[in-house]
Amino acid sequence: MALEARLNCAEYKNWLKAGHCLLVLRDALRRFAGEQLQAFHRQLLARLAPLGCCRGRCRPRSKQFQSNCSVCAEWKKEILKHHTNKNGEIHWENCKPELWPSDSWELAKAYMPRGQMNISGPEKCDASALLNLFNFCNHFKGIDQKKVREVIRCRNELMHSSEMKASSLWMEEFGKKVENLLKEFQNVPEVMEASRKIEKLLSSDWTVLVKVGEDQLDGLEGDIEVCLSQRQISEIEMELIKERLKEFCLLIEEQEMLSEENLNRIQMIKEFLKDNNDLQISLQADMQKLEGGLEEMVYNQKISMKDSRKESPNPEEDEGC
């Protein structure tokens, strides 16, 4: 199936459009997040700079971080002081503590979901990471946290949707929640621009644009801001599915065993890619990484199950669009 045919499925098109909105939102918030983090870092440095740098090669292990040196212990204390969920899960493994005194973005990672270790700054960050930062770091307490959490919930529903579909009712709610959140950033010029773009995007019909083709986009005046070529829509599609595959890889790295629900989700995305050869070819490397992780997980499970002599069920799901 090619892109044009996929877009005939209204709910899949909704899924892509909502994902695109989140990418637009992310792009608009990056500069703001980076500058705010620098300000937050300066604030912490005012107290902690005299301590100098890490003296113990401190390395967090997953969600645990016992520092070897007093410098990192102080930074950790300060990071926790500004955490809105001190007793919840903190992905310390995202951070390189020796960089806390010199790199503001290393601080940000303590307030983000897993998988941020190699992300060097806001320009490499996804929407989920930025929204979680606003939710969990009290430097951003000026932003209505409820509105942030509502968009995080929408983002998770979207990215965890097994079928990669969104109903028009869901889209309506999503549109309202994104709009509500964007109003919190009245002073950020990029966000105001993004707000207009998202409003138009949610009401546009991509099928028309795909049929028109790239070289004729200039003729579509008025709607030019949301006019995307087939290639651009393809790129958005790839980015969203890549994000989804990456999330599964991180989950496999973190957990010894996946829930049946997640195994089903992986099975469904495999079926989906099998039916859409263009995507399967482009996402081959990402898919191989995921398969490799799964094989390793199954191998480890077999070893640990040898004693109990139990067989794990192997669910087979086959659902189409």
Ligand SMILES: [Zn+2]
């Ligand atoms: Zn240290």
